Amino acid sequence: MGFFKFIVGLIILSGLSIHVSAQEERTDCEQMLAIASEEFNSGRFYGIPALLKPCVDRGFSREQKQRAFLLLAQTYLLLDDPISAENSYLEVLRANPEFETDTALHPIDLVYLSKKFTADPIFAVFAKVGGNTSPVRVIQTVSPSGQPVNNNYGLRAGFQVGGGVDYNFTRFLAISAEAEFGFTSYKKTQTRFSDDLLELTANQSWATIPVYAKYTFVKGNFRPYGYGGFAIQFLNSENGKFISQKRDLSDLNPVILPESETTNRSLMEFRNTFNRSFLIGGGVRYKKGLDYFFVDVRYYFGLSNIVVPTSSADYTGVLPELGHADDMFRIDNLSLSIGYYHPFYNPRKLKHAKTKTVLKGINKSSK
Amino acid sequence: MKFQKLLFGCLWLTGSVLLFTCDTKNNIDPAFKNYFIKYYGEDGNHEAKDFVVNDDGTVIILGTVSFGQTQAVQTRRVYIVKTDLEGNELWNRTLGSTFNEEAADIESIIGGPDAGNFLILSNFDRAADRTNMRLTVINSNGDSLKSYEYSQYLSLRGLSVTSSASGIMYISGLTTDIDAGSDKNVLLTTPPPILEDYLIIRLRNDYTIEFDDRIGGSYEGAAVKVVPSGSSFVYAAYSDELTSSNLPDNNEHEHNFIFRLFLSNPTSAAVSLFSGSLNLDEKMIAFTDKPLFNTFCAIGTQSDFNGANRKAYATVVSSSLSSVIAEGVVLSGPNEYEGVAVSAASTSYLMLANEINSANRRDIVFIKMSTGLVPEFTIKFGAVDNDDRGAAVAELPSGDILILGTMQLAGQQDKIALIKLRPNGTF
Structure with missing residues (x-):
């Protein structure tokens, strides 16, 4: 000791x-x-x-x-x-x-x-974490009933982590690629057979590879940026829980049965795994030493119908069991992330000196 | 710089391709449109019973709607839905009644002054233990044109109605107001009371009774269907009556399938044919309404005398009732089965049965079968924890298959289910 x-x-x-x-x-x-x-x-x-x-x-x-x-x-x-x-x-x-x-x-x-x-850095890497919500955009309503049904999709919170790399063409313009893992959720409430309710709460996990062009303002401690591009999205899993409630309200003696809830079940047999979207986003970098912290807001516009139509035509499963059939829909995603950005500075001699701006600078400072 | 241009070019190209392949209403495959399971009903629980497929491709579905959750306070009415062949509901009607009423059968009227309209057979509870029948004529818009009650016996129940080209109609069913003088099973040493006679009523084209027959002397029995066969008619029934040694008779209430050919009055049958197994009950549920390759087919349930060990049982007979072509159990296994419906398709018989699990919950089983009762394929529909049951099946002119049933959704609500399949049984 x-x-x-x-x-x-x-x-x-x-x-x-x-x-x-x-x-x-x-x-x-x-x-x-x-x-x-x-x-x-x-x-x-x-x-x-x-x-x-x-x-x-x-x-x-x-x-x-x-x-x-x-x-x-x-x-x-x-x-x-x-x-x-x-x-x-x-x-x-x-x-x-x-x-x-x-x-x-x-x-x-x-x-x-x-x-x-x-x-100027040629490459920079970053990592981020944040929250998201996924609006559902219906392409075509599918009614499991012979009559039209009323479907409402609600927003729910999710979260995502990710990291990526910037390849800088210039000080302002970069091409970026990321790997992002997101957990999203949505809720569908269907009213059918007059007053009966069927509610689906679905949780998805995604692996997303966005590629986009980014423009960054490079002066000051707070440096705003904006970007747009495309993304390939892999739906890894989707699990859903259904709540059904029979409500006969038009009867002389209205009947409202207690809610019937299913266990969590995979909906992947009704989903396309490979999906596409385009994205826009922007944010602000805060300079801390030679690195940055940043806040990023992003919106993915889903391009793919993520539903395969088997849920509306199935011998067993959710259609015969619950009377559930998926609408054909695309899914968007709005996310807010915070992260850390680390440029790899690369001091080097240029092939062509940028002397054009020198005179402009002299004139400016003499005024 | 060249590399940068190339990279931008690739990005632009990829982006364009992605953009142009955005999924819209126009480029997604709506497979659900042509082949589907669709549900029908509003407030209440809805039990499917039968359907007719019209020449214009529309379908009229007959069922019963029940309001209220307990039997004691339940109100039941006849419920009709018309759909197109994509399953879209065109209209629905609930027929009014002062009694609890249950749907039994729907048929197109093919002869007489009301040809082109539809006959609905229903049974209503006039009083405790007293059921009467009603025939309602509706048009293709679901309007009730007229209705007739049949209560010539204290209690009687219709199972099916048959319309003929000449305008006469037959109602098949049973009555508990038995004919005490009819033959009984003389082999029984202690004869039990006769409970049911099977009943066939012949109606004129003005819906008045031309004659009715209580046939049997059975403990249990019912006439299931009358169908035209050439210039005669065939009735299909089941009962525990003696078979005049056509089958081995014993001193038990042993039910068998019975087929009889008659010209106009079923009590004067020219030919009788029986189908069944010794020491097992066979109770018929359904009979084809048209011949296939000069045969008819019946489906029902085989069980022990106490009702246990249920299996789906079918019999194919020649349309002249000269012989039984094939007979036997068509569905059996660890679970139990009950026959539900049969119809003649272009080259096969289409059958429906219910599979009953140990929790007494049912799934719908569809079988496509040859006239020799050799199965082509079998499909099962339903959820293990729900009580789903079949009602009717038909082949469409296109060869597609239409199945009617009742699905218990989420274990708490019964709805009429219409299932449309390709000829090979896929969606």
């Missing part, structure tokens, strides 16, 4: 000493960075790389590294060493992938240099 305490104590002590040591190094490097800046301002460029090298190798924090390499990039530009300048700027983006030069703050040659580079 004593030995164990000794080991734990040693680990804590080592950790503390490493932390203190790193802190001291950063303080030293901050002083070094200040000296290098003074050297730069004094026009003594040649000694700056050597001055910063020890800290570049081991001591800079991420923020200090950004400032140091920015200083080095400017230094190398002035020393007419474009390759080292480019390497230094690449390190700036590695330290802060969201760094952008500003014509009002940075020398024009650095601004032009920056336009040869980008750190």
